[in-house]
Amino acid sequence: MLPFLMQMRLDDATEEYTELIKKIVKGIENLSRLREEDIEIGVTPKEAVYREEKLTLYHFQSTVQKQLRTPVLIVYALVNRPFMVDLQEDRSLVANLLKLGLDIYLIDWGYPTRADRWLTLDDYINGYINNCVDFIRKKHDLDKINLLGICQGGTFSLCYSAIYPEKVKNLIVMVTPVDFQISDSLLYMRGGCTLGAEALDIDLMVDCLGNIPGDFLNFEFLMLKPRQLGIQKYLDFPEIMHSEDKLLNFLRMEKWIFDSPDQAGEAYRQFLKDFYQANKLIKGEVTIGDKQVNLGNIRMPVLNLYAEKDHLVPPRSSIALERYIGTTDYTVRSFPVGHIGIYVSSKVQRDLPPIIANWLNARE
Numbered sequence: 001m002l003p004f005l006m007q008m009r010l011d012d013a014t015e016e017y018t019e020l021i022k023k024i025v026k027g028i029e030n031l032s033r034l035r036e037e038d039i040e041i042g043v044t045p046k047e048a049v050y051r052e053e054k055l056t057l058y059h060f061q062s063t064v065q066k067q068l069r070t071p072v073l074i075v076y077a078l079v080n081r082p083f084m085v086d087l088q089e090d091r092s093l094v095a096n097l098l099k100l101g102l103d104i105y106l107i108d109w110g111y112p113t114r115a116d117r118w119l120t121l122d123d124y125i126n127g128y129i130n131n132c133v134d135f136i137r138k139k140h141d142l143d144k145i146n147l148l149g150i151c152q153g154g155t156f157s158l159c160y161s162a163i164y165p166e167k168v169k170n171l172i173v174m175v176t177p178v179d180f181q182i183s184d185s186l187l188y189m190r191g192g193c194t195l196g197a198e199a200l201d202i203d204l205m206v207d208c209l210g211n212i213p214g215d216f217l218n219f220e221f222l223m224l225k226p227r228q229l230g231i232q233k234y235l236d237f238p239e240i241m242h243s244e245d246k247l248l249n250f251l252r253m254e255k256w257i258f259d260s261p262d263q264a265g266e267a268y269r270q271f272l273k274d275f276y277q278a279n280k281l282i283k284g285e286v287t288i289g290d291k292q293v294n295l296g297n298i299r300m301p302v303l304n305l306y307a308e309k310d311h312l313v314p315p316r317s318s319i320a321l322e323r324y325i326g327t328t329d330y331t332v333r334s335f336p337v338g339h340i341g342i343y344v345s346s347k348v349q350r351d352l353p354p355i356i357a358n359w360l361n362a363r364e
Helices: 004-033 082-086 093-099 121-140 152-163 186-191 202-209 214-222 226-235 244-257 265-277 315-323 346-361
Strands: 046-052 055-060 072-075 104-108 145-150 168-174 302-307 330-335
Touching (some): 055 121, 072 121, 072 152, 093 104, 104 121, 121 152, 145 152, 168 346, 186 265, 202 265, 214 226, 315 330, 330 346
Parallel strands (some): 072 145, 145 168, 168 302, 302 330
Antiparallel strands (some): 046 055
16 A cells, blocks of 8 residues: 555646646647637737838727827837737737727838848838838828837837937837847847857858748747747646637737748848947947938937846846937836736736826827
């Protein structure tokens, strides 16, 4: 006969195993009922109002009668799709901002192909973003609009606002890299912020590959936290698959993570070399086309939002912004989440949209 304690452990293990099997069986039933449309992302109603090559500018349908007069243009990163800001009905920054009376536009960069190999940051910032801003200005008969830049899109928005301050009324940046010389950040080191081309030879990569594959960037991001992002979440999957809501949340997130467009080679080359490796943004040495980027030209009100546990854009990189811009109307707010949590955390989605809406309303 087994000792009493050992018997208890065996009983506990048997019970846990039985419960796990029940969850797996229920999870298989849930999976068997799922359809592709059940894990659709970017669900808030919207209309394509402007197209240019691969780019689509969307205008979201208002959900309230009274809107803020000045619309907001969301500029997302080139990496991944922009619909993390509209992941699902109950976790949508866009939907929550609409409910608070904001008029929202969003740039969808699309999927670059080999034909876009030679697109540069000049094309993206002085071309696409500027054309979208001008379209919105003309449609609303306004001199200036509001910009909300996210991650790399925030860096683009900083560059744009420094070049065209006369077109930007208020600037909001979220989890945005500013100072790229953060030597204890794995992503920044992999990009070459410490060793430059000795860490990563961008010229060789672009010359060989042309466009940078989205799968390469996905693998790079996953390897920053290989156990948590590459193994543990799948080991934990049987524990959540019995819950239809948790299962759908998981699958929507996976769909977004692995929907990674390729990166236009020349734009990627300049961004990695000038921003990561040479840290030219805060030095005032970035040139976009024939235009110099001087952050001191940013004199419009600025709201800087960052995530305290962000492993992709370290807080120190974001909060450095205050030292380089020219505005006296500067607000910074942080949230105790990671890079993705700032979009999807239920607590952040409760607190963040009112912060943005109230901040803009006070400057309307």
